[in-house]
Amino acid sequence: MKTHYDVAIIGAGVIGAAIARKLSSYELDVVLVDKEADVSFGTSKANSGIVHGGFHSPAKYLKTKLEVRGNLMFDQLQKELDFPFRRCGILVVAFREEELQAIETLYRQGIDNGAFGLELCGRERLLHLEPKLHPDVIGGLHAANGGIIEPYRFVFALVESARKNGVELLLNFKVQSASHADGLHTIVAGDGRAVKARFIINAAGIHADDISAVFNAESFHITARKGEEFLLDRESKAYPGKVIFPVPSANSKGILVIPTVDGTLMVGPTAVETEDKGDLATTARNLEDVFNFARKLIPSISERDIITSFAGLRPAMLPDNDFHIDISRMAPNLIQVAGIQSPGLTAAPAIADYVKDLLKQCDCRLVEKKNYDPYLPKVSGLRHLSIHEAAEAQAENPLYGNVICRCENISEAEIVEAIRRGHHTLDGIKFFTRAGMGRCQGGFCSYRIIKIIMRETGMGYHEVTKRGGGSYLLADRLGPSTPATEA
Amino acid sequence: MKEYRFDSVIIGGGAAGMAAAIEITKRGFSAVIVEREEHLGGILLQCIHNGFGLHQFKEELTGPEYAERVSDEVRQLGIPAFLETTVTAVKDGDVKEIHCCSKAGVFIIRSHTVVLAMGCRERNRGNIGIPGARPAGIFTAGLAQRLINIDGLVPGKRYVIVGSGDIGLIMARRLSWIGCQVQAVVEIQPYPAGLVRNIVQCLHDFKIPLHLSHAVTNIHGRDRIEAVDVTPIIEGVHDFSKTFRLDCDCLLLSVGLIPENELSRKAGVRITPQHNGPEVDACMMTNRSGIFACGNVLHVHDLVDFVSEEGGRTGRFVARHLDGCAPRRQFAVEAGQNIRYVVPAKADPATENRFYMRPMIVKNEATLEIKINNTTVRTLRKTHIQPSEMICVTLAPEDLARWGGASEPTLQFSLA
Structure with missing residues (x-):
């Protein structure tokens, strides 16, 4: 982990991810931080997955312009990133x-x-x-x-592309405090990790107001x-x-x-x-x-x-329900990207462009990367293959033949690929592969996936979680070894 | 890609599938079992408690013991099985194509007959719509059973169990034995969903409270479940003023089973909403010629003994079909008053017929009346009936001979 960056983006939902990917095409050191165990674990994971048509709100709103512009960018993005979109x-x-x-x-x-x-x-x-x-x-x-689009797959693809082009991702990084000296912000996470960056982008979703307060910037309410x-x-x-x-x-x-x-x-x-920002009941x-x-x-x-x-x-953000994207007038080199409700996902690629222009206004030098690669390799899912294609895939990688999730027809190869790409929780794997998303809701595949996570990552059973933090899945093990001695 | 040919492909190597394979093989036809897991036996392998086999083997066995008895016979008969292999599609036709996937290869099996014996899955939180937070620590009872009994992994320490289905009751006892605390079993109906013997042996003996006519109405906890709200139901209405809270770090759901018929549907098999399984004729054949069904994929049974019986019977019908025999005529079968469903949906008047049916009421001293059109052919006394206990009836050709020559005879079962 580096400690000095040009830009730190707070929040790895669809907005932070789209901005990170955009900035990865320039000669910049960028870090993307998120308080959760995986990206897209906040508002974005529960998104309705609609690419909107540009008619729901009047032209006077910023969100309208960005929605119309964003909508048109999805075909090219899909070509580059191969996420489910139609x-x-x-x-x-x-x-x-x-x-x-x-x-x-x-x-x-x-x-x-x-x-x-x-x-x-x-x-x-x-x-x-x-x-x-x-x-x-x-x-x-x-x-x-x-x-229509699979929102988490879109975010995963954006982040993966950003990382491929040099963006660093720090997870379980909950910003607790920030300070500014010699033209550099220092942000410190709850666990003590610290990151320095010249520019900060606040893309913290429902917590954008709390993050703004951490930087002593504008006071607003989400x-x-x-x-x-x-x-x-x-x-x-x-x-x-x-x-x-x-x-x-x-x-x-x-x-x-x-x-x-x-x-x-x-x-x-x-x-x-x-009133409760943790209320997902x-x-x-x-x-x-x-x-x-x-x-x-x-x-x-x-x-x-x-x-x-x-x-x-x-x-x-009330009362106008518009997006509020601007350079902070109170904190130096901070860009606020707040109030991004619907049509935020549709607008995300256009928001990324817009934020890039704001960075430029802050005298951030933007030089295009010569070796920028916008493409991601395609992931082929067993469920999309004919029996003959499945046979070929299995011959190349035997794990393609092992069906782990029977409801959605997801192979072990896809689960392992998800883990290798950094998705280490049950929910992260579910969003990446669809395993556990079908009608039995993980009744049959959870134990298999838990065991694959343990095998691939070396985690103990008590370290495997549903979605990070305290969302552990298993409390104990039968037999002579107790979790205390094992840990 | 490899291809194989058999007279019959049995999808699922649990009690039903194994019984069918054995009977088909004994009659000189080639059968192959395709099983997803590493071993034959299905869900029996995780049911380490006893109480299995009283009908089939006249002794009390554990699930793995029962499975072993049957799988030993499968092996002795030399019946091949593709293990750790998932069937991804069944293409219907005169010759059927069964698409199989495994780590060892992707291949096709061709056969004239298929036996659907995939079993069932557990209903989950989404199916019953328990509101509240969505933390970790909510498991179906069968998944918890698998984790504990096969993988040696324990999901929590302090449990609330929703639903008094048999798996939930068995798990209440199992958890008590390994030092976990079971706060209560919460059942929405005014009567238990599981067998009486399980209520006694798994709850009463361990002093675990059973709250009948109660529902879990809220789930608390952000990351991991911390508690649930339990609300009494009085005359069909939730009385929220009497809601109480039970602390727990794990919630188990034992709220019913659903036959797993996704493959069947894709093959064009007609599924009846009465028991969520294929509609089968007197020979246990679905609407697709050559495709048969038995066991929990057909309808959910209470006892594995009945599953084995049904599987074996189905196997014999498969062999008859392969011999080119078919019944000359079949009577329609209908669920009458207070009966949810009857399987099979047809009867063959030329042979003995066995029926499984599920009552809709709880009653002592009930009468089961069997009619053909308006003529009563038999009346049976039942000392006690309840929805959780299946009724089994065998009718001889003599019983069906009393149909009186009606042009469209319908056999009807009703309870009073």
Whole structure:
């Protein structure tokens, strides 16, 4: 680990990751720090995984410009980084006359914003585009440029690409204090590790206000707005071809029906403000509301198909709910990237460009790296291979033949690859490979994966965790050796 | 890529699959077992408690002992088995194609018949929707059983068990034996989901409280589970004013099993929602000719003895099918009053028929009435029935001969 860097980015969610990757294309020493055991473990892991269509908010907002710009960058990014992404299109559907007006407003707004691929649709056209829609639909908006993405895989790919091009990643690094002297910031983690950097980028998501306070910079408040989502089995008959939105309300895009790139289905998210930034609890009451609402969009949606539910916290800055990306006026060489709620993931690549320009304004010298390599090698998953391709893959690497996760068809080769790329927790491996993400939710594969983690990393059973910190999985071992003597 | 040919491929080397393979082989056909794990035996191998084999072997065995008896026979008959091998697809056709993956190779087996014997999986937190935080330390009971009994790894020290299914009850006792504390078993129904003998031997004997008509309504803990809220249910309504908290570092779920039919569905096999398994005819054959099903993949059984019986019977039907024999006619079979399902869904009037069915009610001195259309063919007295105990009925050809020549005879079972 170096101790002096040009830039330190705090927070390895989608925003910090996109910025790190962008900066890795310049001759800069960059460090990316995160308080969690893996990247994408905060707000980004619970993201709905939608690449938005650029029509939901008016042009006056920064988030709108960055959303429209960001949307267009995903095809190139996918070519370079090979993450699961598909431009399946988005539908916003209306069931009442007054909602049709709102649809028209969204359409005009989108055109003003410079969004591509928007189309106002009548009932027939909508039902042609999505036959699973509720037959009572009367009209709507089609955004052909909208898409779906696996959010954590996107973040993993960004970070991996950044690291390939020289960015250093420090995990379990919770910034506790900071000081500034001789043009250098020093940031110190809870465990005493310290990093010096000339420039700091605050991409700390729901904790961006706390980080700002650590640097004695602007005082603002991040409101955590909780969203609960339900994940449905890939056997669900309700799986639509497009993302389905209702007509939005004032502070939320509403309950959506989202086909995931990998064939499962998501219903949600809710939108409830919470004071507790660690509150990721799901509630009983929401289930009924969410499903009753979702059935108005697609009637075949059923609670019977739920395989799990989860919650995430959107970092909102009130009252305008806009992104707040700027050079700090109070702390030297600090760039604030705060309030990045929806459409943050869509905007992420454009935010990275925007932050790069702000760095330039701070007199950070940006010289393009000659040997910058934007490409990552493709990872082939057993589930995407034909039997003949699987035979070839197995001949090259026998572990491809060993199916570890039966629900999602994930081989040992993919698990080992995840571990070698630095994902050492059950959740990290799950997000990287999908093992444990299917209908049995790890009932059959958890013990196998725990044993592979122990074999590959040399960890003891008591060191294996669900997602780092105190989330240990096993408390004891039978037989003569006790954990105390072993540790 | 290697290819093999057999008369029959058995998917799953647990009790059902082994029994089917044995009967097929004994009748002169070639059978092969494909098993995911390192050993034959399936879930029996992690069930180190006793109580298995009372029907099949007339003695009390542990799970591994039971598995060994059967797998010894498999070996003696020279039945080949691909171990540590996963079937990734079954392509239906006159000749079926079974795609297999293992560390040793990826290959295809071709056969005229397939026996689906993949067993079942446990329902999990998402399936029953327990709200609250999402910390580590929440396991299905079967996963905890596997970790403790096979890997020697203990998930926690202080447990709450949700659901009074048999695996949960067995685990309550197992955990007590290894020095862990079991705070309580929480069951949402007013009656236990597991066998009576397990309630007595696993809970009462260890003074573990069983909270009937209670639900876990919240989970506390950020990184690792710290406690759960338990709420009584009074006349179907949660009474939150009487919610109490139980501290724990581990929550086990024993809330039911679901037959694992993803492969079956992909092969075009029709699954009935009544028991979440394939709809089978009097010969245990699915809607796809040559594809049979038995054991827990068909419907969830209480006792492995019944699974073995069903597997063996299925194996005999596979052999008959390979011989080119088929029943001349079949009666439809229907679950009547207070019966959730009956397996199989057809009856062959020319032979003896065995049926498994699951009651929907708890009752002493119940009557099982068997009718063909409107004619009662048999009445059976049952001293006690409850949903957790399957009812087994064998009907002789004489019973079915009383159908009176109706054009569409339907055999109906009902409980009162």
